Amino acid sequence: MSQVTPESSKPSQKPPRNYFARGEQLRLMMLVGSLGLVVVLMIRAADPETWRWIAPDKTSGEGVSNNDRARVTQHQIQVPRKAVAGDNGTDGEFRVVGSRRPATPYTLGGKGKGNAKEAHDQVWADPEALALVEDSSPFRASDFEAWSQIFDRMRDATPQDLSVEHAPLVQFGQLFQQSKLYRGKLVTIQGTVRRCVKLPPNPLDERAGNLWQLWVFAGGDNSPIVIYSMNLPAGFPVGNEIHETVSFQAVYFKKWVYAAKGGTMTAPLLLARTANWQAPLMEQREITTVEIVVGVGCAMGGAIVVVGFIWWNNRNRDSQVEKLVRHRNRKNFEENAADISVGVSVRDQLGTLSTQLKNHSSSEKPDD
Secondary structure, three states: OOOOOHHHHOOOOOOOOOOOOHHHHHHHHHHHHHHHHHHHHHHHHOOHHHHOOOOOOOOOOOOOOHHHHHOOOHHHHOOOEEEOOOOOOOOOOEEEOOOOOOOOOOOOOOOOOOHHHHHHHOEOOOHHHHHOOOOOEOOOHHHHHHHHHHHHHHHHOOOOOOOHHHOOEOOHHHHHHOHHHHOOEEEEEEEEEEEEEEOOOEOOEHHHHHOEEEEEEOOOOOOOEEEEEOOOOOOOOOEOOOOEEEEEEEEEEEEEEEEEOOEEEEEEEEEEOOOEOOOOOOOOOOOOHHHHHHHHHHHHHHHHHHHHHHHHHHOOOOOHHHHHHHHHHHHHHHHHHHHOOOOOOHHHHHHHHHHHHHHHHHHOOOOO
């Protein structure tokens, strides 16, 4: 008796999906998550700030290179002056043209007398204390008295005392070459701050923990000017790698020695109450239609790729429930195959019919 296999008796059909199975639920969650990702990307694509990196604003603070931000304009360093023969016979003397006050210490021969010169010549500590300050050295005990006097006076100074009229603009070379001339006097420093850190507390001076140390580079000088400031403007960045254009009205103290990578270096040291700084303005720029269309297209393309990958990866994969049902049906068939009665096969029926036809034809032949 011939046996009929399940494949020959009935074509194989996949059972319906069990959507309560973990695999099906995970597949549905991935599809819904992909749709949510498309919605989120569309919302982000509609935000102009998302695409600002494609076409950055040249006037914004972030789009300007460090070299451009550190560059001092010609107007900041230009001083209207005229080289003439000095009254005292000094060659190369400079004298300010017009009624403007001297901006550099090179006006010799008693020129620049008046209120501006008197304000500039005013020192912020006793001459006896300033005479004890030693250049080209770190902080010493002999510096403490002059430093304390300058600190106390700077803390109690009025805005009028710290006005630009009382503080001539100076550069690194002037302070470095004429340290004694400027010691204890109020000057103006302009440049780029590249480092700003908070000083740690000092057991010898409790006020040191309230000071900020700023490293200023003026113009094209590679040598820094170190400024200790009592306060910082609101929002001023702090760190070892910053580039902020500022100006200070500060009192010059000494040529200070500090440790650097190349060895021991010397820099002018000043004390200020705060920095004159203006936060960079972020100019808003409209995003064009082309940029929006490109952004939305990229978002949609990415979502389609994700959904397509999920579908392609799972299109021929059976769930665990389907595999379990298939295995159970096959096992039941194999166990009950011996008890299945399939009756007379078609082949046997055709053989019987053929025999009957032969017998019937032979019985109808006449006898000779």
